[in-house]
Amino acid sequence: MMNSLSEQAITGADKTFFQLRNDIVESNILAGSKLSEVELSTKYSVSRAVVREAINRLESCHLVERKANVGARVVSLTAQGLVQLYQVRESLEGMAARLAAKNMTDHEILDLKDLLNNHFREVEGTETYYQEAGDVDFHYRIILGSKNDHLISLLVNGMYHLIRMYRVQLGMVGPRVSTAFEEHKNIVQAISNRDEELAEILMRRHITYSMKNIENRLKNQ
Amino acid sequence: MMNSLSEQAITGADKTFFQLRNDIVESNILAGSKLSEVELSTKYSVSRAVVREAINRLESCHLVERKANVGARVVSLTAQGLVQLYQVRESLEGMAARLAAKNMTDHEILDLKDLLNNHFREVEGTETYYQEAGDVDFHYRIILGSKNDHLISLLVNGMYHLIRMYRVQLGMVGPRVSTAFEEHKNIVQAISNRDEELAEILMRRHITYSMKNIENRLKNQ
DNA sequence: AAAGCCTATATTGTCGACAATAATTGACAA
DNA sequence: TTGTCAATTATTGTCGACAATATAGGCTTT
The missing domain is CATH 1.10.10.10 (Winged helix-like DNA-binding domain superfamily/Winged helix DNA-binding domain)
Structure with a gap:
């Protein structure tokens, strides 16, 4: 890919x-x-x-x-640092989803739905290899869809790699795949409906859940 | 000062x-x-x-x-760039206010109220000189009050000076002083009540209003 | 005259050496 | 033995020179 x-x-x-x-x-x-x-x-x-x-x-x-x-x-990776990072991420990607609902073209939204369908097929089959890549692509498209250069720069050039560093080194792979997929679907639906308010709320929840999931995983290992 | x-x-x-x-x-x-x-x-x-x-x-x-x-x-200063900057600012400072409501100490909140009172006296008198400094201090304390290092770094080291650049070069001084003061007061009240949700909403509105005010000013000049 | 190429110039990218600051080691004294 | 100070060592900060790339201007060609 x-x-x-x-x-x-x-x-x-x-x-x-x-x-x-x-x-x-x-x-x-x-x-x-x-x-x-x-x-x-x-x-x-x-x-x-x-x-x-x-x-x-x-x-x-x-x-x-x-x-x-x-x-x-x-940098050293700490639980506290991860929480703080995700708080900022929740804030920024929430805004990105809001702006995406406002600024993405109809065509871009269709592409996003396609991406989601492909992701779904991969999850259904045994090919769970690309689940993270799929997740990354999903978030990446919405960030770009915001059409806000500051936001894009902060997330893509700034925070993305630190987030990835936490992911890689704390070994977070799955599951939460199917539930995350449902959340992705609802976010896309909100964007498709041009419902800015809901898109932001759902994205913030999605990231919060993801955070909580990671926290639990850290406790039980 | x-x-x-x-x-x-x-x-x-x-x-x-x-x-x-x-x-x-x-x-x-x-x-x-x-x-x-x-x-x-x-x-x-x-x-x-x-x-x-x-x-x-x-x-x-x-x-x-x-x-x-x-x-x-x-960088070149453009109306579009300013809007995008304020969208990010709304998002981040909204989160900062939410976290400040959660994490500021009672003592820090008292200090913040003091700051607001001093600011009020200055506005009441003829000394409107420091109104911007007062506004900056207010936002600065709430950002620090979030106790989130990422957030603080992004806003203080990253965006603050670009915001100031727009302010200085587009010549935005006042008024909106008294109305902004009311908004500040309500934000502090929400933080004092530890109402995270409201603190975030009010801060976001405050920044949105400020943005709209600047936009109008730009049109009429 | 317009377009394209080539040369000359200016600017950025890279390098190794030197200066300034911090960390380490060892000697000395309490 | 331990603590302090001094000298040594290692690392970062700064500099000027050279290499590589982009820009500007003139020349040729169609």
């Missing part, structure tokens, strides 16, 4: 940024560990300057924290 | 970042203009490296836009 979020690197700093970001999200570089500029520059075969630029961008995504004259560390 | 948002520069890149940010917000550097690295490095008497780092940080705040191998430009 083609990744909707594919970005292409132009400069060396881009490549280093993408590699580093991936290594952090996939925990090839451990959460909480220190990022040595010289070490990384030898590892990725680039100068310290491009490593510094890459680290700066990672800081913008809240994936690393820098202290002046000390250095950068990968 | 002491600025609640005072930050202290440690490194040279910090200083350059703060100066540049201020020059952009106050329109000493015009919106939409190109930022030449060599020009700025001579202007601020630092190397290109620190200018580049400063520009990178400005990009994180959405105050400039960079294109690879081309350079950075100060």
Whole structure:
């Protein structure tokens, strides 16, 4: 499946940024560990300057924290941090759903329904492999559908990868697939009806449920 | 009055970042203009490296836009951009008010009431000079009161200065002071009652009204 | 005259070296 | 033994030079 979020690197700093970001999200570089500029520059075969630029961008995504004259560390994952992250996500994606109900074209809404149907077929069959990709695509389309550049930038460039980092490293795969699918369906219906108020409410609930589900999972492991 | 948002520069890149940010917000550097690295490095008497780092940080705040191998430009202010900015602000500060109602200490709420009273006295007298500072302080305290680091970072480090840039350059000073004061009072009351739902709704309305007021002002000038 | 190409110029991207600051180690004294 | 201070080491911050890319202007060609 083609990744909707594919970005292409132009400069060396881009490549280093993408590699580093991936290594952090996939925990090839451990959460909480220190990022040595010289070490990384030898590892990725680039100068310290491009490593510094890459680290700066990672800081913008809240994936690393820098202290002046000390250095950068990968963020630590905490239950509290996850809750705070999801509170912001609830707020922003709620607004995204509201705006999507207002601004998506009829054609885009039809495409969204298609996506949902494909997702449904995958869930029905045994191919549960792509359930997360499907979920990501769903949320991604609604975010883009808001047509609000600030919102898109904050979510896609800013928060998405940190959310993914929590997902990957805390090992949240399923289930909640079928219930989540129902929620997705209702959200699309609200958007299709151009019911901004309901779209926002349902999206916020959807994210809240998802959060609660994760919290329970964390307690029982 | 002491600025609640005072930050202290440690490194040279910090200083350059703060100066540049201020020059952009106050329109000493015009919106939409190109930022030449060599020009700025001579202007601020630092190397290109620190200018580049400063520009990178400005990009994180959405105050400039960079294109690879081309350079950075100060963002252009548009009516559409302002609307989108306020949509995000409504969403995030609404959540901030909700969380503030949940997480602020009784003491912090008392301080907030004090602030409001001082603000009221200033409005009653002829000293309308600080009305904006008062408004900023009010919103700032509620944002901090959310106790959500992500939210605080997004609003204070990220969006605040862009909002201020619009305010300064589109010349929005008053009035709407007394009506805004009433709205502030009601928000504080909701927070004091620990009514999260109402606090969020009132904050969102408050920001929506403010937006509409700005839109009208733009039409009539 | 218009379009396309090529050269010249300016700007950004990258690099390695040096300076300034923080962390570490070891010696010394209480 | 432990705490403090000093010197050493390592890491980040800053700089100027070079390489790669984009822009501008003139030239050629149709």
